Amino acid sequence: MSEAEIHPEIRDAVRKLCARFPGPYWRALDRERAYPTEFVKALTEAGWLSVLIPEKYGGSGLGLSAACAVLEEIHRSGANGAACHAQMYTMGTLLRHGSEAQKDKWLPKIATGEIRLQAFGVTEPTSGTDTTRIQTLAKRDGDRYIVNGSKIWISRAEHSDLMVLLCRTSPRDDKGKTSDGMSVLLVDMREARGRGLTINPVRTMLNHATTELFFDNLEVPAENLIGKEGSGFKYILDGMNAERILIAAECIGDGRFFIDRAAAYAKDRSVFGRAIGENQGVQFPIARAHVQVTAASLMVDHAASLFEAGKPCGSEANMAKMTASEASWYAADMCVQTHGGFGFAEEYDIERKFRETRLYQVAPISTNLILSHVATHVLGLPKSF
Ligand SMILES: Cc1cc2nc3c(=O)[nH]c(=O)nc-3n(C[C@H](O)[C@H](O)[C@H](O)COP(=O)(O)OP(=O)(O)OC[C@H]3O[C@@H](n4cnc5c(N)ncnc54)[C@H](O)[C@@H]3O)c2cc1C
Secondary structure, eight states: OOOSSHHHHHHHHHHHHHTTTTTHHHHHHHHTTTTHHHHHHHHHHHHGGTSSSSSGGOOOOOOOOHHHHHHHHHHHOOGGGGGHHHHTTHHHHHHHHHHHHHHHHHHHHHHHSSSSSSEEEEEOOOTTTTTOOOOEEEEEEETEEEEEEEEEETGGGGSEEEEEEEESOOOOOOSOOTTTTTEEEEEEEEHBTTTEEEEOOOOOOSSOOEEEEEEEEEEEEGEEEETTTTBHHHHHHHHHHHHHHHHHHHHHHHHHHHHHHHHHHHHOEEEEEEEGSSSSSHHHHHHHHHHHHHHHHHHHHHHHOOOOTTTTOOHHHHHHHHHHHHHHHHHHHHHHEEEEGGGGGGGGHHHHHHHHHHHHSSSSSOHHHHHIIIIIIISSSOOOO
C-alpha cells in the first residue's frame, strides 16, 4: 500500500495543523534552543498525541500505523516531532505493565495532556548502550524507594511531569541473567525536582531539549513501581520497539521533506541557461533518495503492522529504524547538494532539518547495535560481545 493510502484523513488533518507552524517558527526556536510550546499544545488539543491510548482511558485507541502517519506528516512539513513524540509511546510501559490503579490514575490525564509523560530515563554516562550495566540504584526503604545515580541524554525532562525511569534494584549478576534486577519506576518530576533530582540541560547541535539528571537520595513512593521488581528490562523492550518504529516514520517524513524541496528547487533553479534538474547528475540523486525512502517506508509499514498484531517485531523495528534513518540522511545530504550554497542558508530550513535527521543514526539506538542484532539474532552469527 502506498503511503497516501494509509490514514489519508489523519495525514490531511496533521498537514493542516502543521501549516500553522511554518519555517520561521522553527528557525526562531532553533536559534534559541527553545521548546515549541505552542506547537505541542496544538497537537495535544487536536488529540494527536493520545492516538495510542485506549478509548476507555480517553485516547483514540488507534494502532501504531496511525501514530506513524502523524509523525511522518509532522516531519514532512518541516516541523520536528521530537519535542513531543514520547508523549505518544512512553505511556506504553504503563499501559502494558502497570496495575489497574496506576492506569486509572495516570492515563486519562496523559490522554488530555494535563499530565505530560514524555521523559524516558535509560542511558547513563558510563554504561552507554550496554544497558544491563546501568548503575542508578533504587533501594527499597519501607513504602518508598531511595534513588541514587545519574542519567544522560534524557530528553524533554524539563517539559515532562512524569518520567519512566529504568534503574537497578539489585546488582548485575554476571553469572545469571544480566538483565534481571532492573526495575521501572514512575517518577513524578514535579515533586522530585529540587528534592533529590537535579536536571541540567545539555546543548546539542539540534534543538532537542535534552538533559542530564542527577539523583541524590530521591524518594519515590513504592506504589510507583511498574510491574514486578527486578523485571523492568523486559517492560521497556516492547516500548523500545514502538519507539524505533515511530522514529523510523519521522525519518520517512524527513526524507520526503528533503525530496520535495530538492525536486522543486531543481525544477526552478536555472544555471547555464537551463533548469539544474535537467542534468542527470542532479536528477539521479533525487531519484535515488526517493527509491530509498520508498523502500524504507515499506519496512516501517511492515514493522508497524507486526506491532499492531501483537507479533514479535524486534528485528523488524530495528531494520525499519536503520533503513529509514539511512534513507533520510542520504536525502538530507542530497538536498544540501542540490541547493548548492543555499543549502547552507538558515532561511531554507534545510540545514536545520539536516542536523535534526542526523540524530537518528545514533538515537534511540545506533546503527552498529542494530547490525549486531541482525547478525547474531537473525543470521545466527557468533556474538562479539
Ligand atoms: C539528542 C539525544 C537524545 C537522546 N534522548 C534519550 C532519552 O530521552 N532517553 C535515553 O535514555 N537516552 C537518550 N539518548 C541516548 C541514546 O539512546 C544513546 O546516545 C544511543 O543509544 C547511543 O548510546 P551512547 O551514546 O552511550 O553510545 P555508546 O554506547 O558509547 O557507543 C558509541 C559508539 O560506539 C558504537 N559501539 C558501542 N559498542 C559497540 C560494539 N560492541 N560494536 C560495535 N559498535 C559499538 C555505537 O554504535 C556508537 O556508534 C539520546 C541521545 C541523544 C544524542
